[in-house]
Amino acid sequence: MTLAGRMFDLVVAANRLPVDRVGQGGIGWRRSPGGLVTAMEPVMAGRDGVWVGWAGESGPAPEPFTENGLHLHPVSLSPVEMREYYEGFSNGTLWPIYHDVMIPASFHRGWWNTYRTVNHRFAQAIVEVAAPGATVWVHDYHLQLVPGMVRALRPDVRIGWFNHIPFPPVELFAQLPWRRSLVEGVLGADFLGFQRTADAENFLRVCRRLLAMKTDSDTVTFTSPGEHPTVRTVRASAIPISVDFKGLDALARTPQVIARAAQIRACLGNPETLMLGVDRLDYTKGIRHRLKAYQELLQDKVITSPQVTLMQVALPSRENIDAYRQLGQEVDGTVRRINGKYSALDSAAVQYLHQSYPRPEMAAMFLAADVMLVTPLRDGMNLVAKEYVTCRHDLGGALVLSEFAGAWHEMHEAFICNPHDIEGLKQTIMGAITAAEDERRRRMKALRKRVADHDVQWWASLFFESLASAPLKPHRPTHASDRQQRGVERANSADQGASESASERSSH
Numbered sequence: 323m324t325l326a327g328r329m330f331d332l333v334v335a336a337n338r339l340p341v342d343r344v345g346q347g348g349i350g351w352r353r354s355p356g357g358l359v360t361a362m363e364p365v366m367a368g369r370d371g372v373w374v375g376w377a378g379e380s381g382p383a384p385e386p387f388t389e390n391g392l393h394l395h396p397v398s399l400s401p402v403e404m405r406e407y408y409e410g411f412s413n414g415t416l417w418p419i420y421h422d423v424m425i426p427a428s429f430h431r432g433w434w435n436t437y438r439t440v441n442h443r444f445a446q447a448i449v450e451v452a453a454p455g456a457t458v459w460v461h462d463y464h465l466q467l468v469p470g471m472v473r474a475l476r477p478d479v480r481i482g483w484f485n486h487i488p489f490p491p492v493e494l495f496a497q498l499p500w501r502r503s504l505v506e507g508v509l510g511a512d513f514l515g516f517q518r519t520a521d522a523e524n525f526l527r528v529c530r531r532l533l534a535m536k537t538d539s540d541t542v543t544f545t546s547p548g549e550h551p552t553v554r555t556v557r558a559s560a561i562p563i564s565v566d567f568k569g570l571d572a573l574a575r576t577p578q579v580i581a582r583a584a585q586i587r588a589c590l591g592n593p594e595t596l597m598l599g600v601d602r603l604d605y606t607k608g609i610r611h612r613l614k615a616y617q618e619l620l621q622d623k624v625i626t627s628p629q630v631t632l633m634q635v636a637l638p639s640r641e642n643i644d645a646y647r648q649l650g651q652e653v654d655g656t657v658r659r660i661n662g663k664y665s666a667l668d669s670a671a672v673q674y675l676h677q678s679y680p681r682p683e684m685a686a687m688f689l690a691a692d693v694m695l696v697t698p699l700r701d702g703m704n705l706v707a708k709e710y711v712t713c714r715h716d717l718g719g720a721l722v723l724s725e726f727a728g729a730w731h732e733m734h735e736a737f738i739c740n741p742h743d744i745e746g747l748k749q750t751i752m753g754a755i756t757a758a759e760d761e762r763r764r765r766m767k768a769l770r771k772r773v774a775d776h777d778v779q780w781w782a783s784l785f786f787e788s789l790a791s792a793p794l795k796p797h798r799p800t801h802a803s804d805r806q807q808r809g810v811e812r813a814n815s816a817d818q819g820a821s822e823s824a825s826e827r828s829s830h
């Protein structure tokens with residue numbers, strides 16, 4: 323069905339559309355995996371909105387279309403834009419800075435220019451399909467300039483932005499030569515949502531300390547740049563994302579999924595303890611630390627294979643970026659070493675699965691696993707932790723959870739670890755393996771209740787309510803403080819790190 327020319331009251335924009343082409347030059351589409359899509363798909367399902375995003379292939383964008391009830395409006399990306407906007411600025415500059423600089427961030431002015439160009443293309447696509455007074459919900463770090471660009475083109479719409487990944491401390495954000503434009507870009511929104519309170523506070527601190535803006539509780543007063551400045555108050559607040567509890571719980575209760583879970587265990591030789599990891603293959607997810615802890619437990623003979631088996635699903639991700647290719651090679655090598663040394667003839671110590679699986683298969687894996695290992699070094703939320711407990715309607719299983727996942731803030735009943743501390747991680751894993759059944763059940767019950775009460779629909783409703791109640795009335799600068807802020811901004815308005823004024827530098 324074609325959508326050309328249709329306008330919508332709700333426009334969602336994210337880097338990727340929730341679908342991938344099937345096969346080479348294929349004619350069909352299938353749902354694409356990943357955290358943002360998992361969360362937003364059920365939210366969009368009940369609403370007559372449109373999703374603006376890249377369709378996953380370089381070159382001209384396909385015509386707008388409807389797939390599985392979702393209205394999709396593709397945005398084009400050229401191969402150069404893929405490299406510079408997506409692999410470059412989004413995932414080579416912002417992603418490392420926003421995840422504790424686990425690998426060094428690269429700064430290239432060319433990438434930044436392309437990021438701006440692509441953000442502008444998204445903004446234009448959004449305003450084409452936004453009905454008068456529409457609600458526009460922009461997602462994630464790829465599109466931080468979009469709120470400001472949409473506001474400039476269409477002051478009638480209401481704009482929200484949600485950051486799926488952590489927002490870094492001011493000391494790290496300060497490294498970005500384009501920090502002012504990035505902050506001003508998102509401040510084009512009426513409401514800003516973050517995963518954790520700490521992320522919202524980091525953002526407000528950046529506004530205050532780096533850009534001399536006035537903050538009060540969870541709001542920031544922002545004087546927009548340009549010929550006719552206006553003063554707006556923008557709220558930045560934590561709204562932790564979640565999962566489709568009802569849908570996933572129902573899926574995990576189907577006889578097919580329950581039977582498949584038993585079959586998975588049988589295929590693996592019915593180990594006493596099946597441990598599971600499910601991650602995009604990303605250096606933030608702590609896969610190396612997890613494998614090291616497992617290897618040492620085997621080496622120390624605290625556990626033996628096949629009594630204990632680890633199944634690791636590592637979803638291929640960002641494979642054109644060096645750091646990801648290198649991680650893939652390291653993980654392959656470690657898995658080979660562990661299996662070479664500790665596997666039995668008929669069962670591998672690590673079942674390593676480097677591919678994507680359908681949802682029912684994922685649910686069966688969750689239901690089959692006695693211990694779920696979620697050990698990121700830094701993670702905005704981590705939906706896998708919430709999906710695991712959602713699937714455990716039998717109250718079986720134990721969740722090992724890193725304190726560096728956003729999910730930790732809501733899931734204290736998990737077995738908590740610091741993945742950097744390998745000894746501690748080993749002890750936590752053993753604690754989860756050996757915990758008494760009633761203790762596991764007690765913990766699982768509390769975890770399930772929390773996720774059921776705060777599911778993805780709760781998250782989306784809270785976001786829409788916060789956006790709807792956001793202060794809307796901009797005014798012209800009148801107070802001395804507004805004029806003073808404009809003064810500081812003008813002094814620094816060049817916003818190209820290299821040409822940044824000394825006065826701002828000294829105000830860090």
Ligand code: GDG
Pocket residue numbers: 355356357358360361486487563600601602635637677678679680681684701702703704705706709
């Ligand atoms: C970002 C933030 C935040 C994994 N393998 C398969 C598969 N998956 C699904 C999981 C889960 C999703 O992918 C991964 O979500 P995460 O939350 O763990 O991580 P990111 O992709 O890094 O997402 C993150 C999230 O946004 C949402 O705000 O939580 O912190 O980094 O749903 O189940 N799905 C299928 N097959 C697989 O093989 N179908």
